[in-house]
Amino acid sequence: MQQDWISRFSDNIRDYDGYAIGKLFKLLGDPATISLAGGLPSPDTFLKNELQRASQKRLQEDAAAIMQYTDISGEMDLIEAVIQFLQEDHISISTENIVITSSGQQGLDLTGRLFSNPGDAVILDRPTFAGALVAFQMQRPVFGGVDIQEDGSDIDGFEKKIAELIGQNIPVKFIYVVPDFQNPTGISMSLPKREALLDLSYEYDIPIVEDSPYRSLRYHGANLPAIFELDQHRSGDHVIGVYTFSKLFCPGMRVGFNIGPPAVIAKMDNIKQGNTLNSPKYNQDMCTAFLQEMDWKTHMASCRAYYREKLAVFLDTMQEYFPKEIGVSWTKPEGGLFLWATVPPQLDTLALFHEAIKFKVAFVPGEVFYGENPAKNHMRINFSYPSKEQLAIAVKRLSDCLRIHLQT
Amino acid sequence: MQQDWISRFSDNIRDYDGYAIGKLFKLLGDPATISLAGGLPSPDTFLKNELQRASQKRLQEDAAAIMQYTDISGEMDLIEAVIQFLQEDHISISTENIVITSSGQQGLDLTGRLFSNPGDAVILDRPTFAGALVAFQMQRPVFGGVDIQEDGSDIDGFEKKIAELIGQNIPVKFIYVVPDFQNPTGISMSLPKREALLDLSYEYDIPIVEDSPYRSLRYHGANLPAIFELDQHRSGDHVIGVYTFSKLFCPGMRVGFNIGPPAVIAKMDNIKQGNTLNSPKYNQDMCTAFLQEMDWKTHMASCRAYYREKLAVFLDTMQEYFPKEIGVSWTKPEGGLFLWATVPPQLDTLALFHEAIKFKVAFVPGEVFYGENPAKNHMRINFSYPSKEQLAIAVKRLSDCLRIHLQT
Numbered sequence: 001m002q003q004d005w006i007s008r009f010s011d012n013i014r015d016y017d018g019y020a021i022g023k024l025f026k027l028l029g030d031p032a033t034i035s036l037a038g039g040l041p042s043p044d045t046f047l048k049n050e051l052q053r054a055s056q057k058r059l060q061e062d063a064a065a066i067m068q069y070t071d072i073s074g075e076m077d078l079i080e081a082v083i084q085f086l087q088e089d090h091i092s093i094s095t096e097n098i099v100i101t102s103s104g105q106q107g108l109d110l111t112g113r114l115f116s117n118p119g120d121a122v123i124l125d126r127p128t129f130a131g132a133l134v135a136f137q138m139q140r141p142v143f144g145g146v147d148i149q150e151d152g153s154d155i156d157g158f159e160k161k162i163a164e165l166i167g168q169n170i171p172v173k174f175i176y177v178v179p180d181f182q183n184p185t186g187i188s189m190s191l192p193k194r195e196a197l198l199d200l201s202y203e204y205d206i207p208i209v210e211d212s213p214y215r216s217l218r219y220h221g222a223n224l225p226a227i228f229e230l231d232q233h234r235s236g237d238h239v240i241g242v243y244t245f246s247k248l249f250c251p252g253m254r255v256g257f258n259i260g261p262p263a264v265i266a267k268m269d270n271i272k273q274g275n276t277l278n279s280p281k282y283n284q285d286m287c288t289a290f291l292q293e294m295d296w297k298t299h300m301a302s303c304r305a306y307y308r309e310k311l312a313v314f315l316d317t318m319q320e321y322f323p324k325e326i327g328v329s330w331t332k333p334e335g336g337l338f339l340w341a342t343v344p345p346q347l348d349t350l351a352l353f354h355e356a357i358k359f360k361v362a363f364v365p366g367e368v369f370y371g372e373n374p375a376k377n378h379m380r381i382n383f384s385y386p387s388k389e390q391l392a393i394a395v396k397r398l399s400d401c402l403r404i405h406l407q408t
Numbered sequence: 409m410q411q412d413w414i415s416r417f418s419d420n421i422r423d424y425d426g427y428a429i430g431k432l433f434k435l436l437g438d439p440a441t442i443s444l445a446g447g448l449p450s451p452d453t454f455l456k457n458e459l460q461r462a463s464q465k466r467l468q469e470d471a472a473a474i475m476q477y478t479d480i481s482g483e484m485d486l487i488e489a490v491i492q493f494l495q496e497d498h499i500s501i502s503t504e505n506i507v508i509t510s511s512g513q514q515g516l517d518l519t520g521r522l523f524s525n526p527g528d529a530v531i532l533d534r535p536t537f538a539g540a541l542v543a544f545q546m547q548r549p550v551f552g553g554v555d556i557q558e559d560g561s562d563i564d565g566f567e568k569k570i571a572e573l574i575g576q577n578i579p580v581k582f583i584y585v586v587p588d589f590q591n592p593t594g595i596s597m598s599l600p601k602r603e604a605l606l607d608l609s610y611e612y613d614i615p616i617v618e619d620s621p622y623r624s625l626r627y628h629g630a631n632l633p634a635i636f637e638l639d640q641h642r643s644g645d646h647v648i649g650v651y652t653f654s655k656l657f658c659p660g661m662r663v664g665f666n667i668g669p670p671a672v673i674a675k676m677d678n679i680k681q682g683n684t685l686n687s688p689k690y691n692q693d694m695c696t697a698f699l700q701e702m703d704w705k706t707h708m709a710s711c712r713a714y715y716r717e718k719l720a721v722f723l724d725t726m727q728e729y730f731p732k733e734i735g736v737s738w739t740k741p742e743g744g745l746f747l748w749a750t751v752p753p754q755l756d757t758l759a760l761f762h763e764a765i766k767f768k769v770a771f772v773p774g775e776v777f778y779g780e781n782p783a784k785n786h787m788r789i790n791f792s793y794p795s796k797e798q799l800a801i802a803v804k805r806l807s808d809c810l811r812i813h814l815q816t
Binding site: 005008018022040041048052060066070102105113116120137139246252261270271273274276277279280283 | 511691
């Protein structure tokens with residue numbers, strides 16, 4: 001039977017490869033290599049003692065409940081704490097608008113699974129978050145990708161793409177965006193574009209999926225309203241929000257939440273019943289403790305200060321060393337964990353990745369961030385995880401590697 | 409947009425309702441009601457102090473790693489502990505044969521999603537585990553159900569059903585069974601039938617999915633080999649095993665594992681990359697501690713002793729009070745958490761459920777355990793959760809309710 005498994009797999013999964021980035025990470029075994037490839041928050045920002053205290057307290061008070069099955073839609077304590085958390089961001093929802101997830105990744109999978117048939121279209125940026133592509137790909141949709149601009153998604157381009165797809169009788173199920181410090185580019189969508197995207201959503205009656213993992217990590221400039229908030233000033237039923245605690249509290253708890261219209265949330269809850277049952281109560285309780293007991297506002301302010309410094313070191317060193325004179329350019333993000341570098345079109349960054357490893361530095365080749373027709377001359381660069389000293393060294397190593405391969 | 413969500417949902421999910429049992433449980437708010445409906449392990453069996461100790465230790469030693477992203481296929485410590493655990497059950501696997509899951513439910517979803525296209529067939533018992541039906545239904549398969557017998561699945565019936573489906577050009581993707589103390593009937597599959605099922609699997613070249621949540625909970629009789637073990641004496645590539653820590657350690661951690669041929673496990677790992685990323689390390693570490701530090705053999709022996717007594721009280725009280733003289737019969741399981749009662753065909757147990765609530769007792773109407781054409785005259789009865797005193801009272805209440813409704 002072993003030889004023959006592939007023919008037995010479902011049409012959706014047979015050619016599905018999962019997370020391409022993960023495969024690259026397996027090549028990063030050498031401890032001397034400084035990785036700018038990951039998307040990991042720095043452990044320096046983790047509230048380790050606070051977690052220990054919250055853990056001990058809950059396990060003393062409530063171990064039996066923590067060890068038992070619990071509500072599939074989520075712990076009411078956490079739901080209420082999240083509702084309050086969102087109020088700080090001018091988003092007003094009630095319990096029927098939220099489902100707790102076992103990570104933002106699950107939130108994305110619930111979304112893809114709920115809406116997409118094979119061959120349906122999803123509108124998104126080129127490039128966009130690889131994890132979203134990987135989640136949606138399990139439903140084999142068509143990706144209607146449009147090159148992102150300096151001030152965020154190309155809304156006119158989205159409209160053209162939608163019209164084109166409708167003209168081909170392809171149902172467009174939703175528009176996926178990461179408006180704040182997008183992964184991988186670090187680009188944020190301007191306020192006029194957020195409104196224009198909503199106009200488009202209303203005009204074509206297509207929901208927006210707003211993925212907001214980095215929203216609390218703004219280091220410069222003024223906060224822009226979430227598209228979810230802007231929609232609440234209209235009919236308030238065109239946006240689904242995907243959130244995670246990974247960049248607030250920590251990734252290890254694997255807790256997130258989706259918000260949206262009750263009909264959507266109820267159906268996501270149904271899918272969750274079939275695909276995991278409840279998210280673990282312990283992990284939810286730790287996130288509740290984060291929001292209720294750990295002074296998250298001060299914590300996020302100190303995370304921002306911490307990453308702001310790293311970003312500054314990074315951008316300064318790039319300005320000094322990176323070979324801009326031979327056609328290398330990069331984004332200057334106001335928040336998040338990533339920036340996006342563009343090299344001359346003759347250079348394939350997947351090939352460059354393997355060369356860079358020899359220089360003991362790593363990044364993610366941009367091609368993994370495209371739903372289709374990947375561009376080959378970009379790099380995603382992470383600045384959150386290595387130390388400031390490592391960041392400066394890494395930039396120099398990558399600059400050396402680039403110079404050598406751009407001269408040949 | 410709100411009115412119109414249903415038309416936007418995917419074909420697989422549009423009519424998907426999730427877990428019917430959950431909806432019934434919402435009717436059980438009255439604390440005076442004794443519920444024989446749930447499938448909860450008793451909190452009396454939880455190793456609460458041990459969990460607290462293990463938790464404190466790991467959070468002191470390893471908080472940063474616990475708070476970070478971790479390997480998607482699972483923690484190597486846990487994988488090795490599980491490999492050893494399975495050796496005790498005469499199952500011999502290596503790391504390429506196992507993927508850690510975020511619960512048995514995820515294990516089932518990975519299975520359905522990996523194999524089933526809409527319209528493909530899954531062979532299973534009538535009745536069978538509702539959670540499996542709910543997981544598989546998201547792929548809209550055809551359920552080829554065959555009435556279960558006293559000694560387990562009707563293997564000849566399976567063969568007829570397979571031949572029939574093949575004759576209709578319907579691909580049969582796998583055979584799903586719970587051979588040990590099946591949920592909902594408590595029935596176990598005899599050794600000759602386990603071998604006959606393997607024969608069938610080899611003859612028709614159809615894999616078996618063996619779901620083993622209750623395998624360690626045998627109160628009477630001799631252990632029977634897992635079908636996975638029996639297959640290892642043959643070619644060893646026809647069985648996929650679905651396991652959970654829910655009935656070993658506790659459900660609240662949401663950790664399980666699937667085992668099987670490397671090609672299958674690698675693909676399940678791919679799906680996990682897209683649908684959740686890593687299972688939380690903390691929860692995996694607690695399960696590792698369970699297997700390595702908590703003397704699980706002694707623990708399971710004391711769980712067996714505990715549930716054996718409850719089952720005895722339950723069966724004794726049923727023997728005394730249950731109205732067998734008017735056509736009510738029930739299974740006498742040798743393990744697990746459930747037994748299955750059959751009432752005369754004129755009685756609809758969903759209607760009876762609503763009557764039973766008035767008698768302050770609850771069970772699960774059998775109809776939720778059928779993939780298609782549900783039988784209406786069965787009840788699933790749980791004996792693990794209420795105390796012995798409550799169990800005896802519950803049986804009397806249910807007997808009274810049955811007598812009244814069978815006389816009319």
